[in-house]
Amino acid sequence: MRILLLHDYGTATGGAELQMLSLRRGLRERGHEVRLLTSRAQIVANSPLLADYNCFGTTGKLQVLSQTINPSAYWALRRALEEFQPDVVHVRMFMWQLSPLILPLLKNIPCLYQTAVYKAICPLGTKVLPDGRACSFTAGRACLQMRTGKRTQPCVPTLTCQNPRLMLLLQIIYATPLNVARISMS
Secondary structure, eight states, X not given: OEEEEEEEEOSSOSHHHHHHHHXXXXXXXXXXXXXXXXXXXXXXXXXXXXXXXXXXOOSSTTHHHHTTOOHHHHHHHHHHHHHHOOSEXXXXXXXXXXXXXXXXXXXXXXXXXXXXXXXXXXXXXXXXXXXXXXXXXXXXXXXXXXXXXXXXXXXXXXXXXXXXXXXXXXXXXXXXXOOOOOOOOO
């Protein structure tokens, strides 16, 4: 079977990253053709990039833009899909570097989304409300505000930007409910 793995980071520097590298190795040992597509972002400086395909990624100031819309990830994935033609795509983390822009490319390909964090359904990635309680709200408007009695508390950081088009895009991303199946992270 031809399997394409997608993950934000391609270095052996974190738990989810080590799991993806181990998964690639294990599937290859079982006779599958497996490739990994990640960003070039480095959580730990000078860590070797271990991906088969890569795209732009950063942990600097541009990350807020690249995690929102990363055209480099879109084109890298498009190229990998055309070249490798996977039978299935395994998506792990994509909300910090690869961005939701990659998702339309996957609409006609069998995919598995294995969540490592709640970022796909929670702008903070924690599913924890500002007062410390676990969030049980459906993603969307509740992510922008949490009502406790008469007091309104923002659940996500205040979005500020000088570019009105970018500001509108950020507001749409954080206010639009995602169509994501609920998966327990136990």
